[in-house]
Amino acid sequence: MTNFDSFFKSAFTVDNVIxxxxxxxxxxxxxxxxxxxxxxxxxxxxxxxxxxxDLNNAAIRVLEELTGMRNVYLEQVQTFGKVxxxxxxxxxxxxxxxxxxxxxxxxxxxSIALKAKWHSVASLNDLAFDHLEILSASFNQLKRSVxxxxxxxxxxxxxxxxxxxxxxxxxxxxxELDKRNFRKKILSMDLLIDLNQTSNQP
Amino acid sequence: MTNFDSFFKSAFTVDNVIxxxxxxxxxxxxxxxxxxxxxxxxxxxxxxxxxxxDLNNAAIRVLEELTGMRNVYLEQVQTFGKVxxxxxxxxxxxxxxxxxxxxxxxxxxxSIALKAKWHSVASLNDLAFDHLEILSASFNQLKRSVxxxxxxxxxxxxxxxxxxxxxxxxxxxxxELDKRNFRKKILSMDLLIDLNQTSNQP
DNA sequence: AGAGCTAGTGTACTTTATACACTAAATAAT
DNA sequence: ATTATTTAGTGTATAAAGTACACTAGCTCT
Numbered sequence: 001m002t003n004f005d006s007f008f009k010s011a012f013t014v015d016n017v018i019x020x021x022x023x024x025x026x027x028x029x030x031x032x033x034x035x036x037x038x039x040x041x042x043x044x045x046x047x048x049x050x051x052x053x054d055l056n057n058a059a060i061r062v063l064e065e066l067t068g069m070r071n072v073y074l075e076q077v078q079t080f081g082k083v084x085x086x087x088x089x090x091x092x093x094x095x096x097x098x099x100x101x102x103x104x105x106x107x108x109x110x111s112i113a114l115k116a117k118w119h120s121v122a123s124l125n126d127l128a129f130d131h132l133e134i135l136s137a138s139f140n141q142l143k144r145s146v147x148x149x150x151x152x153x154x155x156x157x158x159x160x161x162x163x164x165x166x167x168x169x170x171x172x173x174x175x176e177l178d179k180r181n182f183r184k185k186i187l188s189m190d191l192l193i194d195l196n197q198t199s200n201q202p
Numbered sequence: 203m204t205n206f207d208s209f210f211k212s213a214f215t216v217d218n219v220i221x222x223x224x225x226x227x228x229x230x231x232x233x234x235x236x237x238x239x240x241x242x243x244x245x246x247x248x249x250x251x252x253x254x255x256d257l258n259n260a261a262i263r264v265l266e267e268l269t270g271m272r273n274v275y276l277e278q279v280q281t282f283g284k285v286x287x288x289x290x291x292x293x294x295x296x297x298x299x300x301x302x303x304x305x306x307x308x309x310x311x312x313s314i315a316l317k318a319k320w321h322s323v324a325s326l327n328d329l330a331f332d333h334l335e336i337l338s339a340s341f342n343q344l345k346r347s348v349x350x351x352x353x354x355x356x357x358x359x360x361x362x363x364x365x366x367x368x369x370x371x372x373x374x375x376x377x378e379l380d381k382r383n384f385r386k387k388i389l390s391m392d393l394l395i396d397l398n399q400t401s402n403q404p
Numbered sequence: 405a406g407a408g409c410t411a412g413t414g415t416a417c418t419t420t421a422t423a424c425a426c427t428a429a430a431t432a433a434t
Numbered sequence: 435a436t437t438a439t440t441t442a443g444t445g446t447a448t449a450a451a452g453t454a455c456a457c458t459a460g461c462t463c464t
Contacts, residue, residue: 004213004250004290006253007213007250007251007253008211008212008213008290008291008292009210009211009213009253010210010212010213010214010251010253011206011209011210011211011212012212012214012283012294048206048209049209049212049283051208051209051211051212051285051292052285053285054283054284054285055281055282055283055284055294056283076280076281078278079257079278079281079296080257081214081251081256081257081258081296082256082257083253083254083255083256088206088210089210090210090253092214092257092296094281094283094294161411162411162412163410163411163412178453178454178455179411179412179413180412180413180414180454180455181452181453181454183412183413184414185451185452363442364442364443365441365442380422380423380424381442381443381444382423382424382443382444382445383421383422383423385443385444386445387420387421405464406463406464407462407463407464408461408462408463408464409460409461409462409463410459410460410461410462411458411459411460411461412457412458412459412460413456413457413458413459414455414456415454415455416453416454416455417452417453417454417455418451418452418453418454419450419451419452419453420449420450420451420452421448421449421450421451422447422448422449422450423446423447423448423449424445424446424447424448425444425445426443426444426445427442427443427444428441428442428443429440429441429442429443430439430440430441430442431438431439431440431441432437432438432439432440433436433437433438433439434435434436434437434438
């Protein structure tokens with residue numbers, strides 16, 4: 001029988017692209033690295049998957065350590081596995097995308113969380129590892145997902161105005177939407193409860 | 203500095219869901235396993251990723267060893283990583299989906315290929331490992347992909363009739379399509395060259 | 405009180421999707 | 435050789451979804 005030992009020298013991580021929405025802007029939660037490699041650079045939150053841990057659970061764990069949130073929207077994006085992507089050895093990473101309500105987010109005591117900060121997605125151009133590529137793939141997947149499923153709400157507080165929702169969609173899709181057509185479509189989907197309240201929030 | 207050695211004891215494989223189309227039926231190429239675990243069961247073709255090999259290249263390699271084909275349509279599907287999915291240890295697998303023209307396929311001399319056989323996708327209900335789940339996820343992704351991009355051609359010989367193409371789409375989407383509407387839509391896409399030939403192939 | 409900003413609303417038009425039936429030609433059967 | 439059966443090929447009418455577009459009422463700020 002063949003000996004497979006030489007294959008069992010790799011590791012894998014999960015990296016979590018955590019999207020939020022605030023001030024009319026699509027944001028992503030990044031960690032400022034305090035150690036090598038890429039010390040001082042911003043990176044996606046992620047960690048090695050433990051030997052006895054399912055992939056999905058690893059993604060959930062990373063998210064919870066950082067934000068304290070559970071039951072958050074999460075989907076797998078893609079796996080990145082270039083040979084030289086990690087200086088410690090052969091490490092592939094499974095990217096996850098999650099959507100959180102920034103309003104519910106509060107900094108966690110875990111040490112990693114102290115270095116976390118929300119960044120506008122549009123403004124990023126230099127991240128640790130291949131994280132810019134991962135972010136970009138995840139953003140594209142978000143665009144696709146948002147067209148086919150009503151997941152946008154995950155990014156807003158539980159009460160919101162249609163205008164806020166529209167701004168969110170515009171931020172994700174990177175395009176302007178017609179106000180009347182947008183409202184017509186959303187309301188025809190029968191997903192929302194009309195609170196009969198009005199608001200002039202900025 | 204933390205010691206990460208304990209994480210570098212895992213392995214990963216690629217598994218390739220190779221679709222073909224023949225006799226009006228959507229097929230998938232499987233290998234009959236000749237060794238443990240799951241000896242005697244049918245499995246998706248796959249193998250460990252070599253330490254110096256990019257993920258995509260591993261998928262290409264597996265496909266070429268088996269079919270002799272290069273430049274074949276290939277896309278990553280998803281990564282499967284339950285803790286206990288492989289009896290040798292912690293092995294996660296990255297699933298790829300590929301589309302080949304069965305007419306161009308011929309059995310390769312590689313030993314693995316001798317045990318390969320095309321199976322109707324619809325007829326499968328028991329595969330090695332978690333391969334049934336992988337197949338099912340890949341089939342779903344194929345359904346989605348085929349709606350948004352004209353990749354159906356990849357499964358047919360370079361000359362084909364519109365009827366054949368329709369049968370292919372019906373097999374993938376698992377639904378009947380209206381002949382006139384189908385032709386109207388395909389022809390309006392301007393993707394095909396009309397050979398002005400007619401054929402009464404079965 | 406006035407100026408400026410934002411929320412809220414309806415209709416006409418265009419594009420895309422769907423439903424549907426017959427003829428001509430080839431092949432198979434007697 | 436004639437007939438029966440199968441398959442390819444074609445158009446129109448209707449429904450649904452998407453898009454373009456402008457004004458009013460009410461609030462906020464000065």
